[in-house]
Each structure stands twice: as C-alpha cells, then as structure tokens.
Amino acid sequence: MKIENDGRRTQQEEILTYKDCFYRGDNLCKRTYLQGEPGSGKTSFAAKLGVDWCNVHESSNESTKEQTAFVVVDTLHKFKFLFFISLRDSREQTHVTHMIQTQLIYKIYAADEWENAYNLVLKIMRNVMYLVVQDGLDEWSGKEALPSMDGIPKDHCIVLTTSRPWKLADERIKNSQIDILLEVYGIIDSYGFSKRILRHLLDETKDLNELWNSFGNF
Incomplete structure (x- = not known):
C-alpha cells in the first residue's frame, strides 16, 4: 500500500517476492507493517517467513529445493538471525528485550545460562543484520x-510487524514510522493450497488428483 502525502493509504500492485517486503528499489527499509483482517493470514505469513528463513540458512540445500510461494528467498540470506515474537503472549511486557528473554532465551537455555545467552544476543545484534518479527500488534x-x-542495537535491525488495520490507524503511529505497508487478503487459490497440504499429509503412493477432487467435492 502507498501512504499519500495527505495520509490516505491507497492500494498498489501485488507483491511477488520477499524483497518487495523489505526493499524500496535497492534500499533496505527498517520498518515494514503487514495488516489484514482476522483470519486473513497475517500470522501464517509471519510463520512461513520464519520457516523459509530457517530453510535458507540450513547447511544442506535439500530444504530449499522446493520453491516457496514467494519463489525468491535470497533476500532472507541477508538476515543472519531472526527473532520471532508473539505479542499476544507478551501482553503485559513493554520492551522487546524482555520479550526476547521470556519467549526465546528462557525457553532454550537453562536458568544459569540466561545472562550469558542474553549478552550473546546483544553481541549478535551489534554485529550482524537481523530481523525481528512482531506478530499481533493489535x-x-x-x-x-x-x-x-x-x-536493542538498531544499526542492523529490521522489523516486520503484523496487525489488524484498526491498530495501525492509531494516530500515535506516524506515517513517517512506516517504511513499507502491506496488506494481506487471505488465500487466493484455495484449491491449490489444499492440494499442497494434502500432498504433505498423504502417502506419496496415493493418487493425489483423485483424493484432491474428492476433497474439493466434499
């Protein structure tokens, strides 16, 4: 979406790659917002972004052979670390640093390792490009x-935040704070999506087309 000089937000062309989510031309933007109505796929998109990032950074290329919906995932190589934060699970916390501690560090490390792990996270943030995904601002x-x-060291920090539209209409969130605004409308090809899901769930020896047609007629 484009934010006009008068504050209006107008719809633009469909985006096709992850690069469209984080770049304007050749310039990497620091603050991307993804808005959508309930059930439109905001959290699913954020989760898929995390999965694709993991696949891109796997030591083996086997996991990246299957094309993703956005096809080109090279942009994700630029982010050496990704921190996924569920804002609905940190309703009472006010600082992203605290959310990273409770949602990530405390769950991964033993209690006697928490301080060292947090210092390591800060060291990472000071030295490499990283992505913070904040899901569910509303x-x-x-x-x-x-x-x-x-x-949080901000020189290398890129933030993607998902939200319902009403939250981004908060006058305290200035248009100047939004570098890129995207909107998700849900699944365009529902049958194609269901076919992909069935392929992953069913035995490969079974006829996918026959089962998919039965599923579609159900």
Whole structure:
C-alpha cells in the first residue's frame, strides 16, 4: 500500500517476492507493517517467513529445493538471525528485550545460562543484520502504541510487524514510522493450497488428483 502525502493509504500492485517486503528499489527499509483482517493470514505469513528463513540458512540445500510461494528467498540470506515474537503472549511486557528473554532465551537455555545467552544476543545484534518479527500488534495491550526497542542495537535491525488495520490507524503511529505497508487478503487459490497440504499429509503412493477432487467435492 502507498501512504499519500495527505495520509490516505491507497492500494498498489501485488507483491511477488520477499524483497518487495523489505526493499524500496535497492534500499533496505527498517520498518515494514503487514495488516489484514482476522483470519486473513497475517500470522501464517509471519510463520512461513520464519520457516523459509530457517530453510535458507540450513547447511544442506535439500530444504530449499522446493520453491516457496514467494519463489525468491535470497533476500532472507541477508538476515543472519531472526527473532520471532508473539505479542499476544507478551501482553503485559513493554520492551522487546524482555520479550526476547521470556519467549526465546528462557525457553532454550537453562536458568544459569540466561545472562550469558542474553549478552550473546546483544553481541549478535551489534554485529550482524537481523530481523525481528512482531506478530499481533493489535493483541498487545501496552499503554504505548508500539513495544519499546530501547536497549536493542538498531544499526542492523529490521522489523516486520503484523496487525489488524484498526491498530495501525492509531494516530500515535506516524506515517513517517512506516517504511513499507502491506496488506494481506487471505488465500487466493484455495484449491491449490489444499492440494499442497494434502500432498504433505498423504502417502506419496496415493493418487493425489483423485483424493484432491474428492476433497474439493466434499
């Protein structure tokens, strides 16, 4: 979507690659927002982004042989680390640093390793490009418009935030704070999507087309 000088937000062309999510021309933008109505696929997109990022950074290329919906995933190579934060699970927390601690560090490391792990995270943030995915801004109940990024090295930080449209209409979120605004409308090809799901769930010896037709007629 394009934010006009008068503040209006107008729909533009469909995006086709991850590069469209984070770049304007050749310039990498730091703040991308993805908005959509309930059930339109915001969280699914954020989760798929995380899966694709993991696949891209696998030591083996086997996981990247299958094309993704966005086909080109080279952009994800630029992000050496990805931090996925569920804002609905941190409703009472105000700082992203605290969310990273409770949702990631405390779940991965033993208690006596928490401090060293957090210091390692800060060291990573100071030295490499990384992506923070904040999912569900509209479900976060903080008093401020956005979670605080205080304490996070920002030189290499790219943030993708998902939300329902009403939250992004908050006058405290200035248009100047939104580098790229995207909108998701749901699944365009529902039958194609169901076919892909069935292929992953069913035994490969079974006739996919026959089962898919039965599924479609159900």
